Amino acid sequence: MSAIDLAQVTIARGGREILRNISVNIRRGEFVGVLGPNGAGKTTLFRTILGLQPIQSGRLEVFGAAPRRGNPAIGYMPQTRIGQTGQNLRGFDILANAANGHHFGLPISSRVIRDDVAAALQAVDATELAARPIATLSGGQRQRLLLAAALLGSPKLLLLDEPLISLDPAAQASIIALIHRLAETRGLTVLFAAHDINPLLGVMDRVLYLSGGNAAIGAVDEVVTAAALSKLYGADIEVIRAAGRIFVVSDTADHHHECGHA
Amino acid sequence: MNAAMLEYDFMRHAFAAAGIVAILSGLVGYFLVLRGQAFAGHALSHVGFAGATGAILIGASPLAGMLAVTTLGGVLMGALGEKLAQRDIAIGVILTLSLGLGLLFLHFFTAYATQATALLFGDVLGVSVNTIYQLLLLTTVCLTILAVISRPLLFASVSPELAEAKGVNLRRQSLIFLGLAGLTTAACAQIVGVLLVFALMIGPAAAAQRLTTRVIPGLALSAGLALAQAWTGIALSYLTDWPASFWIAALSGGTYLLTLALIRN
Numbered sequence A: 001m002s003a004i005d006l007a008q009v010t011i012a013r014g015g016r017e018i019l020r021n022i023s024v025n026i027r028r029g030e031f032v033g034v035l036g037p038n039g040a041g042k043t044t045l046f047r048t049i050l051g052l053q054p055i056q057s058g059r060l061e062v063f064g065a066a067p068r069r070g071n072p073a074i075g076y077m078p079q080t081r082i083g084q085t086g087q088n089l090r091g092f093d094i095l096a097n098a099a100n101g102h103h104f105g106l107p108i109s110s111r112v113i114r115d116d117v118a119a120a121l122q123a124v125d126a127t128e129l130a131a132r133p134i135a136t137l138s139g140g141q142r143q144r145l146l147l148a149a150a151l152l153g154s155p156k157l158l159l160l161d162e163p164l165i166s167l168d169p170a171a172q173a174s175i176i177a178l179i180h181r182l183a184e185t186r187g188l189t190v191l192f193a194a195h196d197i198n199p200l201l202g203v204m205d206r207v208l209y210l211s212g213g214n215a216a217i218g219a220v221d222e223v224v225t226a227a228a229l230s231k232l233y234g235a236d237i238e239v240i241r242a243a244g245r246i247f248v249v250s251d252t253a254d255h256h257h258e259c260g261h262a
Numbered sequence B: 001m002n003a004a005m006l007e008y009d010f011m012r013h014a015f016a017a018a019g020i021v022a023i024l025s026g027l028v029g030y031f032l033v034l035r036g037q038a039f040a041g042h043a044l045s046h047v048g049f050a051g052a053t054g055a056i057l058i059g060a061s062p063l064a065g066m067l068a069v070t071t072l073g074g075v076l077m078g079a080l081g082e083k084l085a086q087r088d089i090a091i092g093v094i095l096t097l098s099l100g101l102g103l104l105f106l107h108f109f110t111a112y113a114t115q116a117t118a119l120l121f122g123d124v125l126g127v128s129v130n131t132i133y134q135l136l137l138l139t140t141v142c143l144t145i146l147a148v149i150s151r152p153l154l155f156a157s158v159s160p161e162l163a164e165a166k167g168v169n170l171r172r173q174s175l176i177f178l179g180l181a182g183l184t185t186a187a188c189a190q191i192v193g194v195l196l197v198f199a200l201m202i203g204p205a206a207a208a209q210r211l212t213t214r215v216i217p218g219l220a221l222s223a224g225l226a227l228a229q230a231w232t233g234i235a236l237s238y239l240t241d242w243p244a245s246f247w248i249a250a251l252s253g254g255t256y257l258l259t260l261a262l263i264r265n
């Protein structure tokens, strides 16, 4: 049974085709790393699965149904982070509001909601952090609160848009281990967008590469090869494996951010 | 304090009108500050000045004129998008144009110089019973709308991408809220004048958000501070014979500066 099924899907934004005729099937319980250069369409793909972005042609099913806004089966961690406004609010209140914020009414939360928030905070080990205003938290600490927000309402699918951004290697490893453990114990399907493939090597089942409107999905050994990536990028790509790490290298400066860095 | 002040009708009216408006301003202002739209609120009041003077020019009620244009201005700002409502330059230009336009309207009616002062700096001691009823109605409508939208509004303000994914219409929230802010600005201008709406709409809310990190206590504190400052300001005005708007502005600014000095984060 598939969690997400895209068949010959084309997605356009502002009149430009971002993803062209892509077919991708993601099984339930899979942990899929989503990679690709800036502007490849990782965020766009997530927004489409969330029902925020219509598809131009093809067929897309999320748990066997058409995508729809507010789908409670999906937990989402946006790339643009919360906290530009409301810096003085404590994390707990922000999460409690996120749990039922799409309903009309006063910003008060029921016992059930507060318990859900407390459980989500405990799952990411951020109970103490949530008592502090978010202005006083570090990037990694905020990331954990956002992960807790994505867990509210017990979703079956997590769309995590670059959770590793601005984290040091130790924090990266710890948040990946956390997400991996949660996915295992809860049977979650995870789409994890990232710019470096290496931190995900031990945990992901398959990798989805997006580039130039195309998509390639498969095991790391199948997709992350010189031949497969060169075809996807339409440029000469070299893949170097050394000391258990993978380095994707291209001649053009465009792809430099693709390179795994230690 | 001096209980004798309550023997005068104009003082009772002043306390009633200021009390109603202060609570509305404190609550709506909380969201303005949270959303980083304080300056937009300030600009709306200047738009309201042009509306009020324009209304005087055509022989209509200044309050009606102000309400019409501030609401329209707010809704337009909301419709133009979340981003614009936070853009200082665009807002500053609207603000300046409105003030200039208001000045031009006044120019044609030099006899209304006192009315201009009342519009700009407020005239809380001159509030009529009729105005109190109007403010009460306005406040009831605004607070009802705010009660209905406050939860999704908070969500849209603090985590817009997440709110959108959960099905909140960001554009609609922004539009309704800035319309509300427009109405509140007009009400507020009746007490402290268009130039000093910051005193009731922004000062108490900003102080409250420094004093508590929680939402409901923050809202309550914001409304409570606005009420306390408005009433204390009027009482001090009675005792000193200085303008009430001055005292309210001083208390509002003073309280905020105090929270800055006392709480550092």
Ligand SMILES: Nc1ncnc2c1ncn2[C@@H]1O[C@H](COP(=O)(O)OP(=O)(O)OP(=O)(O)O)[C@@H](O)[C@H]1O
Binding pocket: A013, A014, A018, A036, A037, A038, A039, A040, A041, A042, A043, A044, A045, A079
């Ligand atoms: N609102 C928009 N209107 C039109 N085009 C857009 C809009 N947002 C993004 N795009 C375009 O869609 C393409 C895909 O963007 P997207 O954000 O999905 O890329 P991404 O893979 O997430 O990149 P990044 O790694 O930088 O986050 C880009 O070319 C971008 O310019």
Ligand SMILES: [Mg+2]
Binding pocket: A042, A043, A044, A079, A161
């Ligand atoms: Mg992106």
